[in-house]
Amino acid sequence: MSFINYASREINCKIVYYGPGLCGKTTNLQFVYQKTAPDAKGKMISLATETERTLFFDFLPLSLGEIRGFKTRFHLYTVPGQVFYDASRKLILKGVDGVVFVADSQEERIDANIESLENLRLNLKEQGYDLDKLPYVVQYNKRDLPGAMSVEELRRELNPTNVPDYEACATTGEGVFETLKAVAKSILVDLKKGK
Amino acid sequence: MSNPQLVMYEEEFQEINDVIGRLLKEANSKVIFLVDKNGQLISGVGETERFDTTSLASLTAGNIAATGGLAKLIGEKEFSILFHEGEKDNLHISIVAGRVILVVLFDSRSSLGLVRLRVKKSSEELASIFEKLMKKSEEKEKRGSSDFPFAEITDDDIDNLFS
Ligand SMILES: Nc1nc2c(ncn2[C@@H]2O[C@H](COP(=O)(O)OP(=O)(O)OP(=O)(O)O)[C@@H](O)[C@H]2O)c(=O)[nH]1
Ligand SMILES: [Mg+2]
Numbered sequence: 001m002s003f004i005n006y007a008s009r010e011i012n013c014k015i016v017y018y019g020p021g022l023c024g025k026t027t028n029l030q031f032v033y034q035k036t037a038p039d040a041k042g043k044m045i046s047l048a049t050e051t052e053r054t055l056f057f058d059f060l061p062l063s064l065g066e067i068r069g070f071k072t073r074f075h076l077y078t079v080p081g082q083v084f085y086d087a088s089r090k091l092i093l094k095g096v097d098g099v100v101f102v103a104d105s106q107e108e109r110i111d112a113n114i115e116s117l118e119n120l121r122l123n124l125k126e127q128g129y130d131l132d133k134l135p136y137v138v139q140y141n142k143r144d145l146p147g148a149m150s151v152e153e154l155r156r157e158l159n160p161t162n163v164p165d166y167e168a169c170a171t172t173g174e175g176v177f178e179t180l181k182a183v184a185k186s187i188l189v190d191l192k193k194g195k
Numbered sequence: 196m197s198n199p200q201l202v203m204y205e206e207e208f209q210e211i212n213d214v215i216g217r218l219l220k221e222a223n224s225k226v227i228f229l230v231d232k233n234g235q236l237i238s239g240v241g242e243t244e245r246f247d248t249t250s251l252a253s254l255t256a257g258n259i260a261a262t263g264g265l266a267k268l269i270g271e272k273e274f275s276i277l278f279h280e281g282e283k284d285n286l287h288i289s290i291v292a293g294r295v296i297l298v299v300l301f302d303s304r305s306s307l308g309l310v311r312l313r314v315k316k317s318s319e320e321l322a323s324i325f326e327k328l329m330k331k332s333e334e335k336e337k338r339g340s341s342d343f344p345f346a347e348i349t350d351d352d353i354d355n356l357f358s
Contacts, residue, residue, distance in 0.1 A: 095233030
């Protein structure tokens with residue numbers, strides 16, 4: 001849940017990047033980190049294995065500026081995508097304000113995408129959240145690879161509720177900020193409604 | 196939603212800072228942080244500028260979440276105190292009122308026994324402040340009171356953040 005501090009005039013929101021192993025969640029955060037001005041970001045923390053797989057989470061704090069005199073901060077987290085890290089994924093979802101589901105566009109990863117999306121829904125439900133009521137966007141990543149499925153097919157399988165979705169190539173950064181903006185905006189609109 | 200939104204007001208913020216400021220002195224510690232269980236820093240006193248407080252908050256919350264998961268696995272509710280001993284500095288981490296994390300950093304000028312004793316007393320004071328805070332925001336919510344700063348924002352305000 002977002003944290004509003006009237007004393008220091010700050011508002012903090014938590015965004016979680018979810019998706020199957022190797023879909024590019026960490027790469028999304030790394031690109032945001034590289035392209036953000038030093039005064040707008042904190043340190044990026046990656047708790048990873050020796051082979052650079054996320055072990056617990058990546059964390060990147062961003063401060064985007066002020067709205068109506070309130071400093072607006074977003075805390076970006078990624079979960080570990082590998083199936084057996086489910087206990088850690090549940091922990092990262094605590095207090096989430098908005099979710100990005102990063103899908104791997106490659107044909108051979110479609111089952112992994114579907115499984116991860118089901119896992120997201122289930123883990124949210126366990127904590128009393130409903131994915132359909134949360135600020136939520138989908139990213140089809142790795143569009144640059146020759147084995148990528150068409151967006152129409154991906155949409156049919158992974159975005160039946162028609163939430164905002166974006167094509168991306170996280171290694172070059174294409175679509176990365178569009179995705180982030182969309183989820184951030186959706187969170188702020190939710191806050192505006194006073195949810 | 197599972198957790199009500201955490202809202203902090205001027206009055207309670209001051210009270211909280213008074214309590215942890217006093218704890219800082221009485222426990223002979225170097226720095227004290229209060230962190231929301233979701234990883235957001237609530238406040239800090241002492242030599243805070245020496246630390247990357249945002250990272251510290253996030254890792255502390257991750258640490259508490261992970262040990263909380265471990266506790267459940269072995270049939271405990273949670274481990275309410277964690278202690279990390281370093282060569283110079285030590286961390287005493289405890290849970291207050293079930294939802295906030297109190298982090299005390301101290302060196303050889305203090306001791307675990309002293310810190311534990313003082314933390315216990317301060318935790319009770321903090322718990323009652325947070326209880327008051329929760330009641331206050333619930334009441335405001337019920338009354339639909341509109342001091343919420345974001346009720347009036349426009350699409351332009353939001354877009355401007357990203358320009
Ligand atoms: N070709 C291509 N490779 C990508 C893209 N995005 C990420 N990768 C690569 O895919 C690999 C895995 O990326 P990560 O960002 O570590 O994946 P992850 O989702 O964090 O994986 P876990 O931490 O295991 O959950 C890396 O080698 C990236 O360089 C993309 O858009 N195109
Ligand atoms: Mg990763």
